[in-house]
Amino acid sequence: MNERPKRILVLDDEEAIRLSLEMFLGDFSWQVHTAADTATALKLIEHNCIDLALVDVRLAGESGNRFIVEALKxxxxxxxxxxxxxxxxxxxxxxxxxxxxxxxxxxxxxPDLMRFLALLEAQLAGS
Known part of the structure; x- marks a missing residue:
């Protein structure tokens, strides 16, 4: 039985960070959604079941903190x-x-993307 891909939202206004994380996590069969702003990210949350959101706090416009409050609603x-x-x-x-x-x-x-991946996995596992 195949396990469904883990679904992550990467919210960051820096394109290079979004793209590098999208490619890296995609290599490990994660389903990656990306957004540069909170409005786009909230639309993605409304229309997709996301397991984990990786959120930058300093964004143009609303802060990542505000996004988290709204996303959890x-x-x-x-x-x-x-x-x-x-x-x-x-x-x-x-x-x-x-x-x-x-x-x-x-x-x-x-600095260590494999450790970062382990941290994401642990977060999903509830550790």
Whole structure:
């Protein structure tokens, strides 16, 4: 019996990051959706069942934090990882109330993509 592909949404306004993650995860049979802005990402969440959202917090327009709040209203079981280059980012109280903590924060850049993949897998497994 074949396992269905894992479905991930990569929300990042940097095209190079979106494309590189799309290609990398695609090599491991992930079904990858990408978005450069929150409006597009929310439409994808509304029309697709997504297992995991990888969300940049500093976006043009609305923040990734706001996206997470709205996305969880649409798909309450969505797993979320915050993907940020900010060394001083702290999970705001509004996200902490939704069960998101420092364990769901991943810093850019990712020097070891295989470790990054293991982190995504662990998040989906609920670890």
């Amino acid at each position: 649409i798909q309450p079981k969505l797993k979320v990882l915050i993907h940020t280059g900010s060394i001083d980012y702290a999970v705001p109280p509004e996200l902490q109330k939704l069960g998101i903590g420092e364990a769901q924060v991943v810093r850019k850049p990712q």
